[in-house]
Amino acid sequence: xxxxxxxxxxxxxxxxxxVRIVAPGDITVIVNVGDDIVIHGLHISPDLDTIxxxxxxxxxxxxxxxxxxxxxxxxxMVARYGxxxxxxxxxxxxxxxxxxxxxxxxxxxxxxxxxxxxRAWDLGLTLLPVTDDPLRTRVTxxxxxAEREVGxxxxxxxxxxxxxxxxxxxxxxxxxxxxxxxxxxxxxxxAVLIAPSNPLVSIGPLLAxxxxxxxxxxxxxxxxxxxxLVAGAALKGPADRLMADLGHDPSVTGVARLYRELAxxxxxxxxxxxxAGTVEAEGMAAVVTRTVMTDPYVAAELSRTALASxxxxxxx
Numbered sequence: 099x100x101x102x103x104x105x106x107x108x109x110x111x112x113x114x115x116x117v118r119i120v121a122p123g124d125i126t127v128i129v130n131v132g133d134d135i136v137i138h139g140l141h142i143s144p145d146l147d148t149i150x151x152x153x154x155x156x157x158x159x160x161x162x163x164x165x166x167x168x169x170x171x172x173x174x175m176v177a178r179y180g181x182x183x184x185x186x187x188x189x190x191x192x193x194x195x196x197x198x199x200x201x202x203x204x205x206x207x208x209x210x211x212x213x214x215x216x217r218a219w220d221l222g223l224t225l226l227p228v229t230d231d232p233l234r235t236r237v238t239x240x241x242x243x244a245e246r247e248v249g250x251x252x253x254x255x256x257x258x259x260x261x262x263x264x265x266x267x268x269x270x271x272x273x274x275x276x277x278x279x280x281x282x283x284x285x286x287x288x289a290v291l292i293a294p295s296n297p298l299v300s301i302g303p304l305l306a307x308x309x310x311x312x313x314x315x316x317x318x319x320x321x322x323x324x325x326x327l328v329a330g331a332a333l334k335g336p337a338d339r340l341m342a343d344l345g346h347d348p349s350v351t352g353v354a355r356l357y358r359e360l361a362x363x364x365x366x367x368x369x370x371x372x373x374a375g376t377v378e379a380e381g382m383a384a385v386v387t388r389t390v391m392t393d394p395y396v397a398a399e400l401s402r403t404a405l406a407s408x409x410x411x412x413x414x
Contacts, residue, residue, distance in 0.1 A: 099124050099126065099286055099287050099288060100124060100125050100410075101125075101127075101283045101289070101290045102116070102127045102290075102292075102293055103128050103291070103293060103295075103301055104127050104128065104130070104145070104149060104300075105129065105130035105293070105296065105304070106144075106145050106335070107148060107152075107162040107335070108294040108296075108326055108333070109127075109129075109145075109293035109295045109300070110152035110157070111152070111391040111397055112291070112397055112401060113127065113149060113152070113153055113293075113397075114394040114397050115391065115395070115396070115398035115401045116397070116398070116401040117222070117223065118397075118398040119401055119402050119405075119412040119413070120405075120412060121222075122222030123222055125223040126223065126224040126226060126283035127149065127223060127224065127225050128226050128283065128310070129145050129146050129212075129226065129227055129228065130228065130295070130300050130301070130303050130304055131208070131227045131228060131229065131303070132250065132268055132299065132302075132306070133145060133235055133251060133254070133300075133303075135249065135250075137187075137251075138181075138182070138187075140192075140195040140196065140198075141195065141199045142187070142195055143198065143208070144163065146215075146225065147191070147194060148162070150215060150221065150225065151219075153223070154219040154220075156219075162334060164188050164191050165188055165190045165191050168190055168191065169190075170189065172187070172189050173186055173187060173188075185256070197211075201214070207230040207278075208230045209226055209230050209277040212225050212227055213225070224283070226280055226283070227277050228274075228277060228280060228303070229274040229275060229276055229280075229307055230275075230278075231270060231275060233268060233269070233274050233306075233307070234249065234250070234268070235266065235267075235268050235302075236248070236249060236250065236266070236267050236268075237253040237299075238265035239257065239261045239262065240264060241257070241261050242261075250299065254299075259335070263340055265344075266302065266344070268302070268303045271307055274306075274307045275309070276313075280310060280313075281309060281313050284317060285316075287320070288410055289320050289321070289322065289405055289408045289410045290314065290322070291322055291324070292321065292322070292361055294325060294389065296326060296332070296335055297326065297341070297356045298340055298341065305360070315359060315360055318361060318362050319408075320362075320409075321363075321408070322361055322363040322405075323353070323357045323360070323361040323363070323364050323365070324364075324389060325365065325366045325370070325389065326353070327350055327353055327370075328370065328390060329367070329369040330348055330349050333390060349370070349373060350370045350376075350377055351376040351380065354376070354377045354380040354384075358381045358382050361382065362382060362383060362408070363382060363383045363384075363404075363408060364382045364383070365385045365386075365387060365389060365400070365404050366384055366385070367386070367387070367388065367389040367390065368387065370386070371386045374386055383407065385403060385404070385407045387400060387403045
């Protein structure tokens with residue numbers, strides 16, 4: 099079994115390759131819910147939905163989130179009434195959020211609802227929120243001259259992650275318990291992959307749940323991380339700027355410092371080959387390969403290389 103720690107677009111792209119070389123039934127994906135939001139009375143789980151839609155081959159290819167061929171009539175009406183319109187929800191996408199909210203209101207835990215949605219899209223793999231408990235990422239921003247704390251989506255979407263960040267905290271982490279199946283998946287996995295997601299706001303909230311972090315550390319020797327940075331830059335999103343804002347080196351060396359207690363190996367891009375020695379100086383093995391996933395076939399080769407680095411061979 100392969101277990102993947104995941105959040106957002108980078109993880110979704112890696113998974114499109116992984117399912118080509120590993121039977122989906124042997125894959126468990128543990129997903130960030132720190133950026134979940136309740137808006138218009140609906141519970142939105144952006145990372146869970148991005149992974150679901152991508153693996154179902156229904157994601158909007160230009161945005162990397164939401165559904166392809168979407169329409170926006172409901173949001174047009176919200177805007178007409180002067181309601182909150184900075185967080186776009188497509189008409190078909192609304193159906194997912196309506197269903198999720200209904201089931202949660204009925205008392206079903208998020209992990210059960212997530213399994214129902216994954217089954218409806220015939221994904222085949224196991225998709226788990228890291229916790230069924232409330233978990234919310236809060237970001238302290240400089241806006242414009244004074245610091246104030248805002249919700250993750252308010253920073254990421256409304257402010258287009260364009261303002262400096264001075265702190266991140268994950269509300270609810272101290273009280274949160276791993277969702278059913280999370281700890282078993284980490285303990286039983288032959289390999290654990292940390293997807294090329296933002297280390298601070300996508301992977302960080304997973305590790306803020308203490309039992310999850312402890313379980314990943316316990317399996318360090320069979321854990322491999324894929325760097326989300328290539329030549330010091332994030333391919334999508336603000337990981338590089340966010341790392342710099344918070345005092346981390348925005349390079350694969352900085353990624354190694356964040357992950358060295360969790361993973362034995364870091365996979366880095368060919369563009370960062372000259373930094374392999376600095377990764378190894380941080381206590382991680384460095385594997386150099388192509389990490390820019392231009393299509394699922396490149397993602398499959400990246401997944402194959404990552405698994406091979408911890409001794410898992412897959413069929414060609």
